[in-house]
Amino acid sequence: MGLKTFPGGVHPHDSKEFSKDAAIEDLPIPKKVVIPLSQHIGAPAKPLVKVGDEVKTGQKIAEPGGFVSIPMHASISGKITKIADFPHPTGITSLAIEITGDGKDDWIELYEEDNFLELTADEIKNRISEAGICGMGGAGFPTLVKISPPTEKPIDTVILNGVECEPFLTADYRLMLEKADEIIWGLKLLMKTVDAQNGIIGIEANKPDVIKKMKELTATEQNIRVVGLKLKYPQGAEKQLIYAATKRKVPNKGGLPMDVNVVVQNVGTAFAVYEAVRYKKPLVERIVTVSGSIVKVPKNLKTRIGTKFEELLEFCNGTTEDIGKVISGGPMMGFAIPNLEAPVAKGSSGLLLFNKKQAHRQKENTCIRCGSCVDVCPMNLVPSLIAKNVRYEDWEMTEKYGVMDCIKCGSCAYVCPSNIKLIQWIDIGKMKISEKNRS
């Protein structure tokens, strides 16, 4: 069977061999967690607790700050010790709630639904909303908003994103291998909420064992398909995945998947949805890949939200060399962070560490107009021209060249033979244009 894909893209070495075979391990319950109030796209959550309050694991400690927002839950039991600015996995500092654990990990009462597949769509949505689930692939868009499209845009297909095209990351891979049944149940629940007839699970070709397993498990399902996708970056970007799996093109200039009747969810999200619906269990833990060239024992860890990165690294026996660079997320789209004090958030899929030599970036040279960036751009933009216009602050032309359609995958900067940091220039352009459009 021919593998499906999209035009453009690059082929970085997938580097998954470091942590591919490490089964998911439970990280010991941390003594202290820091839960940022903004782990998602949209309004930050509003705290419901005050300093000194006792909380149980899974207790709601912050409510949504608007429609596009999610609640937050305590990930360990203990006492609220601080509500202040803390480091955030994106590198900034933001308001967060610190909980000092009592070591008991005393859960709120969980629940078990036997016929969870028979629940009504509204009840499923309600439980997803209560559990505080947002997209777990990285961007962190609130799941409830994604599955509540306006009535004029019906959804017929739910795509599960099991591509994991970022090098090094293996969290989704391990999850699909170990919790395949649960993920398929999660997909069924998601399909029910939006009344979709088709379900697609998109998996990249470098995970043949998962493709095989998923195909076996869905062999009897009429409406669920498993699609093998070509090994290419950014295969897991929403629009590229939709095109590869369904040949539908999401319109440019602010188009959303719902415009082509599709919803895309990460496999981690599907697993969280399953747990939320069946056990009413809030999203308080996730799988994080700890990897990179200098980690002694790369691992996939089941980690409570809010655990500091340094504890994850400690559990992996530290590093073999001095740390040169720390990345939260994948190496292509993740955030370089200055230290290991930031906590795991709902969207943190990985913690990657590299040595000083790998961290060093080459000096920028002039553009030689080779067009490599144009060839690889999955959105059919001209990255070199956008970057040039940003450099000379011509915002009108920047916008005209479609800077807002950029998905910031970084393919252009990856191939540039002149080491131009195209994505950083384009990012400034995006920021300026959205500032301009807002005012």
Next chain:
Amino acid sequence: MIIVYSVATLGILGLIYGLGLAYASRKFHVEVDPKIEKITEILPQANCGACGYPGCSAYAEAIVNNGVDINKCAPGGSAVLGQISKIMGVEATATERKVALIHCQSGGSNNTFFRYKYEGIPTCKAAVQLSNGPNLCNYGCVFQNDCLEACNFDAIHLDENGMRIIDKEKCTSCGACVKACPRDLIELVPVKKRVHVLCSSQDKGAVARPACGNKTACIGCGLCVKKCPVDAITLNNNLAVINYEKCINCGQCADVCPTAAIFDPLKEVRAKKKAEAKAKAEAAKKKVEAAKQKAAEDKE
């Protein structure tokens, strides 16, 4: 023969077009006030935009046609103002000359503490995006030279420590650097004012002071606010701010500032004078005492 023909044809064509152009220039003549041209020539032609108009000629037009104030050209200063006022026959007082001032004395890129090494694109706009900027202070200069590049008058330089220094003589207060700085560190201040707060940190003292490479962060203690005789200083978000309209250049705030965040070039001179006066007084006192003692001894 062919030469004659071609010369004649071209000559006739030239004559026809010439007449056409002459007619058009009469018929479609646009009245341009000669004052506009004159004023445009006088203006410094830097097209810096400090007057609020797109370029010098646009400002000249606005003066002549719309009667806009003639004192808006900051780079031109009083010389240009005098010439324009002659042409326009309007009296105008020069606005107070201002210069740009950087509210940060981080110690320069050689002395500041960094949380990481920035190797991204060389612009401040990008550097402040990445984890609140490479230096430990969340409010200070990030050393990528956006202000230097924005300056049309070569008035901003680097000193040997990598600090940005503004040349007061060359600065025309056009405000280009003020707009360029993503951290809003630069302000236009009256050139006559001598005492400035050289810090923009809104962090509390315990955070701000160790983060500053020069250890001269404003810690928001409020001593200057209490000391100021004319109530010109206010404390906003742990940061002292001087109201230049009220400030009388006395420098008492700089004297009491425990971290030297408030800078006064005369502070040392004043301190020296004070010390000298004190020494003198003490010497005089000793003399008197010695004399008394001597007198007492003599009596004995």
